[in-house]
Amino acid sequence: MKPEEIIQKIEKELYSAQTSPELVNFGIVESIGDEIVKASGLSNAGYYEEIEFDDGSVGFVLNIDEDFVSIVLIKNTGRVSRGMKVKSTGKVLNVPVSDKLIGRVVNTLGESIDGNELKHANPSYYPVEKIAPGIIERSSVDTPLKTGIKAIDAMTPIGRGQRELIIGDRGTGKTAIAVDTIINQKKLDMGLKRVICIYCSIGQKQSNLASIVSKLKEEGAMDYTIIVAATASDPASMQYIAPLAASAIGEYFMDKGEDVLIVYDDLTKHAWAYRQISLLIKRPAGREAYPGDIFYLHSRLLERSARMSDKRGGGSITALPIIETQGNDLSAYIPTNVVSITDGQIYLEADLFNAGMRPAINVGLSVSRVGGAAQTKSMKQLAGPVRLELSQFRELQTFTQFGSDLDEDTLKRLERGKRISEILKQPQYKPYDEISEILSIFAVTSGLFDNIDVDKVVTVEHQMIDYVKKTYPETVKKLSTSAKIDDALKAELEKEINEFKSVNNYGSESATA
Numbered sequence: 001m002k003p004e005e006i007i008q009k010i011e012k013e014l015y016s017a018q019t020s021p022e023l024v025n026f027g028i029v030e031s032i033g034d035e036i037v038k039a040s041g042l043s044n045a046g047y048y049e050e051i052e053f054d055d056g057s058v059g060f061v062l063n064i065d066e067d068f069v070s071i072v073l074i075k076n077t078g079r080v081s082r083g084m085k086v087k088s089t090g091k092v093l094n095v096p097v098s099d100k101l102i103g104r105v106v107n108t109l110g111e112s113i114d115g116n117e118l119k120h121a122n123p124s125y126y127p128v129e130k131i132a133p134g135i136i137e138r139s140s141v142d143t144p145l146k147t148g149i150k151a152i153d154a155m156t157p158i159g160r161g162q163r164e165l166i167i168g169d170r171g172t173g174k175t176a177i178a179v180d181t182i183i184n185q186k187k188l189d190m191g192l193k194r195v196i197c198i199y200c201s202i203g204q205k206q207s208n209l210a211s212i213v214s215k216l217k218e219e220g221a222m223d224y225t226i227i228v229a230a231t232a233s234d235p236a237s238m239q240y241i242a243p244l245a246a247s248a249i250g251e252y253f254m255d256k257g258e259d260v261l262i263v264y265d266d267l268t269k270h271a272w273a274y275r276q277i278s279l280l281i282k283r284p285a286g287r288e289a290y291p292g293d294i295f296y297l298h299s300r301l302l303e304r305s306a307r308m309s310d311k312r313g314g315g316s317i318t319a320l321p322i323i324e325t326q327g328n329d330l331s332a333y334i335p336t337n338v339v340s341i342t343d344g345q346i347y348l349e350a351d352l353f354n355a356g357m358r359p360a361i362n363v364g365l366s367v368s369r370v371g372g373a374a375q376t377k378s379m380k381q382l383a384g385p386v387r388l389e390l391s392q393f394r395e396l397q398t399f400t401q402f403g404s405d406l407d408e409d410t411l412k413r414l415e416r417g418k419r420i421s422e423i424l425k426q427p428q429y430k431p432y433d434e435i436s437e438i439l440s441i442f443a444v445t446s447g448l449f450d451n452i453d454v455d456k457v458v459t460v461e462h463q464m465i466d467y468v469k470k471t472y473p474e475t476v477k478k479l480s481t482s483a484k485i486d487d488a489l490k491a492e493l494e495k496e497i498n499e500f501k502s503v504n505n506y507g508s509e510s511a512t513a
Helices: 003-016 150-155 174-184 206-218 236-255 267-280 294-302 333-341 350-354 377-400 408-424 434-445 454-471 473-481 487-503
Strands: 026-033 036-040 049-053 058-064 069-075 085-092 094-097 124-127 165-169 195-202 225-230 259-265 316-325 344-348
Touching (some): 165 333, 174 344, 236 316, 454 487, 473 487
Parallel strands (some): 165 316, 195 225
Antiparallel strands (some): 049 085, 094 124
């Protein structure tokens, strides 16, 4: 081929080449240690921006200094070295989301870790950090989210869109309450939308996570549940991102108009992971060595839980953050932070747990700031006396320890309180439907169980609920459709419960037997 022809061919190829110039911001790794990379040259990198390394590792920017940025590794091949080239992607760290996530166990990055391939048909990508909806975009919380736990549904009710903290020492049943709530979403009342449940495991042992997943499968709850897991063996970066990723997945379903429940188990370990990362990138240590913005971190996360207005689709995210205390110390730094961010707390006490009161809910310190707005009218009507009588009983119990003579009225209150305490005991994985809760609470607060021996109360309660449901289905229908329990319905219930006691010879026993 002649030189002229070669030149013509080259010119033709050059002119016909399709070029799309793009500006890429490159940098160089200056140092690496403990999952933290410092890189220079990334002048256009932004906070939470995803960064790619030449060896395939991936990280995100968490600190921007004058001469370098601090990158937290979330995918580490183990081959990152000084002098390696890195490039910014121009996109904020995100997680792929679609309906295919339901029933799956995924890691912080939305990748399957349950042994089966996860294929999104047409995924959306939601950023792990997002500004929470404003007040105008929100709607008031007025729809109940039933836990199936009598003590909670009666005294500290949870509404869809609420943030209710579960707090207590280790081993007091915090996770049990959250798992029971997820299982209870299978029993939907007529007229209520389904609830997509997301269980976010942060820093838990893999064996604990496996047992929870196994139980949810056994109960059929995985049909509407997503597990987001960053276990104790995962790096701090993954544990730090886990609740943010779970919230992003929840926002996808909320934007579709769905109701979502997210359990953050637990935010104490999340705070530890953030403290570890912050100290490694040389941020100043504050109280208990936590960085100064630890409060802001959890408030940003929990503010994303909301009930949206009808214009925004009417979806909701309900958050159940879990916090572990040390020696019942509610005044520690992280517990007080999260208490002030949330709309109430369920406080589990170790002494009550050890005394056999399960769930071990301290009535005096547990509160729901949404309150009766998130209860059906019939439950709200019955629940009033329960908290009052239980609080009086716990206080009177203290005085009885001194062995002083008690008047008849005090003795009566003590006996009633014992029966209320027994009724509120509930085994794990056995959530109640609302009709069962109403029948149970009505019977004990109306004094119909006053002549039942304390150690037989739970047995009698179960028999009574079965009897009324089978023998008087029309009463059950009235309870499920009536806005309020009027005098006529009260009289009907009393007659039916007394009839049950008569049939089973429960009417002759005395309270002090």
